[in-house]
Amino acid sequence: MTGNHVKRRLAEDIFFKGIVCLFAFISLLPLFLILYYITRNGIAVIDWNFLSSLPRPIGEAGGGVFNAIVGTLMLIILSGVISIPCGIAAGIYLSENKAGKLASGIRLSVVVLQGTPSIVIGIIAYIWIVAPLKTFSALSGGIALSIMMLPVIVKTTEETLKLIPYHLKEASLALGVPYYRTILKVILPSGISGILTGILLSVARITGETAPLLFTAFGNQFMNTNIFKPIDSLPYRIFYYAMSPYPEWHSFAWGASFILVVLTLALNLIARGISVKWKTRF
Amino acid sequence: MSGTVSNTFQDDMDTQGKSIPGSTDRSEKRFRFILALSGSLIVLLLLAILVTLLVTALPSIKEFGLFFFIGKVWDATTETFGALPFLVGTLFTSFLALLISIPFSLAISIFLGEYFKEGAISGFLRSAVEILAGIPSVIYGLWGLFLLMPAVRFIEMKIGVAPHGVGILTSSLILSIMIIPFSASLGREVITLVPGDLKEAAYSLGATRFEVIKNIVIPYARSGLTAGILLALGRAIGETMAVTMLIGNSNFLPTSIFSPANTMASVIANEFAEATGVTAASLIYIALVLFFVTMIVNIAGTYIIHKLSIESSKEVS
Numbered sequence: 001m002t003g004n005h006v007k008r009r010l011a012e013d014i015f016f017k018g019i020v021c022l023f024a025f026i027s028l029l030p031l032f033l034i035l036y037y038i039t040r041n042g043i044a045v046i047d048w049n050f051l052s053s054l055p056r057p058i059g060e061a062g063g064g065v066f067n068a069i070v071g072t073l074m075l076i077i078l079s080g081v082i083s084i085p086c087g088i089a090a091g092i093y094l095s096e097n098k099a100g101k102l103a104s105g106i107r108l109s110v111v112v113l114q115g116t117p118s119i120v121i122g123i124i125a126y127i128w129i130v131a132p133l134k135t136f137s138a139l140s141g142g143i144a145l146s147i148m149m150l151p152v153i154v155k156t157t158e159e160t161l162k163l164i165p166y167h168l169k170e171a172s173l174a175l176g177v178p179y180y181r182t183i184l185k186v187i188l189p190s191g192i193s194g195i196l197t198g199i200l201l202s203v204a205r206i207t208g209e210t211a212p213l214l215f216t217a218f219g220n221q222f223m224n225t226n227i228f229k230p231i232d233s234l235p236y237r238i239f240y241y242a243m244s245p246y247p248e249w250h251s252f253a254w255g256a257s258f259i260l261v262v263l264t265l266a267l268n269l270i271a272r273g274i275s276v277k278w279k280t281r282f
Numbered sequence: 283m284s285g286t287v288s289n290t291f292q293d294d295m296d297t298q299g300k301s302i303p304g305s306t307d308r309s310e311k312r313f314r315f316i317l318a319l320s321g322s323l324i325v326l327l328l329l330a331i332l333v334t335l336l337v338t339a340l341p342s343i344k345e346f347g348l349f350f351f352i353g354k355v356w357d358a359t360t361e362t363f364g365a366l367p368f369l370v371g372t373l374f375t376s377f378l379a380l381l382i383s384i385p386f387s388l389a390i391s392i393f394l395g396e397y398f399k400e401g402a403i404s405g406f407l408r409s410a411v412e413i414l415a416g417i418p419s420v421i422y423g424l425w426g427l428f429l430l431m432p433a434v435r436f437i438e439m440k441i442g443v444a445p446h447g448v449g450i451l452t453s454s455l456i457l458s459i460m461i462i463p464f465s466a467s468l469g470r471e472v473i474t475l476v477p478g479d480l481k482e483a484a485y486s487l488g489a490t491r492f493e494v495i496k497n498i499v500i501p502y503a504r505s506g507l508t509a510g511i512l513l514a515l516g517r518a519i520g521e522t523m524a525v526t527m528l529i530g531n532s533n534f535l536p537t538s539i540f541s542p543a544n545t546m547a548s549v550i551a552n553e554f555a556e557a558t559g560v561t562a563a564s565l566i567y568i569a570l571v572l573f574f575v576t577m578i579v580n581i582a583g584t585y586i587i588h589k590l591s592i593e594s595s596k597e598v599s
Contacts, residue, residue, distance in 0.1 A: 013490040013492040020397065024386075027387075028407070033425070034417060034422070090317075090321045102325070106324050109324045110324060111580055111584045115513075115579070118522060120573050123554065123569050150327075154324065214555065238421065239420050264417070264418060
């Protein structure tokens with residue numbers, strides 16, 4: 001009787017472990033399928049021509065995504081220029097002022113901004129920039145993306161700087177170094193790996209964003225480097241090609257996806273590498 | 283605290299006589315001012331977003347008021363706008379996605395937090411989940427179009443409903459894959475935080491590992507797991523691109539899980555570019571609602587996490 005009871009409990013235990021392992025690995029299946037599809041369909045269309053030429057109208061053979069690659073890079077630079085200085089400064093403020101009304105207000109805002117749907121941010125950039133200037137523009141896309149980058153940078157900067165031991169700061173202040181120089185020359189350099197990681201992760205986050213660009217950067221089948229004109233981007237091009245009825249454009253969408261995935265994965269890997277290799281130990 | 287300490291240092295230094303005390307003092311003030319300004323800018327940004335949405339949605343708010351949420355008709359030609367189809371579409375897709383994803387994310391959390399805390403398999407699973415989180419939404423959409431959509435269409439033909447392929451089920455499936463990493467990574471963290479002595483006490487009474495997980499680990503980690511689910515829900519509600527590509531863009535009230543629909547996010551993505559006047563204002567009204575809903579869900583989730591971290595730090599000290 002008791003023997004059976006114990007056996008049943010042990011069987012239950014093994015069964016549960018099996019279920020957990022099974023479910024955990026089933027959830028990896030989509031990842032492998034996605035990576036497999038992107039690699040198989042993507043590599044087939046990628047060649048030098050695909051990387052270096054502009055999109056062509058349907059019916060004409062060839063064509064590529066060069067303008068989309070340039071556009072994505074421009075959007076990243078634009079949004080970085082806007083959000084990195086402000087984000088780092090706000091992160092320093094938070095790590096220096098752990099309590100206080102403004103600090104808790106900022107923390108709350110960062111949480112809310114981070115959770116704000118990207119499409120809402122797209123609408124905001126449309127109302128603020130596109131509507132007054134009466135044209136879709138790279139600038140408005142960059143601003144939308146910078147709003148998405150900002151919370152990530154603030155959070156990682158704050159968390160990195162919080163971990164820096166207080167005696168480092170005290171030592172610097174005791175030597176008579178002014179407070180602002182202490183922050184800029186002692187605290188910031190010690191946290192540089194964490195801050196860089198945060199920046200790269202936020203760039204990885206926005207590189208694949210499409211929704212904020214739908215009504216801002218819009219898309220452009222020609223080459224453009226003017227920030228007051230519509231600009232193309234990889235995610236937008238993928239969306240455009242994927243929703244088209246032409247099989248040839250579908251294969252282009254896979255090709256562009258392959259480039260985009262390689263780009264975001266590389267950013268993630270570099271970010272992780274930096275956080276491991278450059279980490280200052282105390 | 284830190285402010286006062288550094289201030290006293292600063293005063294000491296100034297009285298001891300610097301060559302140009304005035305300039306250091308001024309840079310000092312300017313520096314603190316810039317920090318506070320950048321911080322305030324984020325608060326202002328949020329307020330500005332809120333005010334902008336409110337003001338631009340005003341024509342629609344005035345015209346439809348709260349009836350907006352129960353109106354079933356969304357028709358730009360007659361300028362009648364009711365958001366009920368999109369509210370239902372959003373709730374339907376997000377909760378279905380949660381339902382599908384919970385067994386999987388819980389399994390990953392238990393796997394990584396309890397069974398295999400370290401080692402090659404766990405490292406592999408953890409990086410795989412991270413990669414899953416890093417794949418752009420539009421690529422999920424593309425993949426869904428070429429793999430999930432035919433699969434769902436096949437099922438629909440088998441059971442004899444209209445074979446759209448796109449619709450609520452397809453969107454929920456892709457959403458469930460997209461939100462697994464969010465609840466799984468938080469779930470892993472809270473499960474690792476369960477105190478060892480609690481588990482050991484149960485083991486010493488003869489409990490099996492399954493019983494420990496069921497009776498100790500899950501109840502102890504419950505609030506953290508809830509927070510993970512809330513954050514995943516917030517993500518599912520606001521997710522735009524993959525859903526826009528797979529939901530079928532239909533402005534009618536969905537009748538089954540196979541019917542094409544629209545979520546709040548996808549209707550904005552589909553229609554805002556061509557919208558003017560009251561149509562645009564109504565879409566912004568939807569954006570405002572979306573903003574508030576995700577805000578509440580995210581604040582609730584973060585609040586639970588915050589409380590948890592305070593509790594666990596108390597236990598340590």
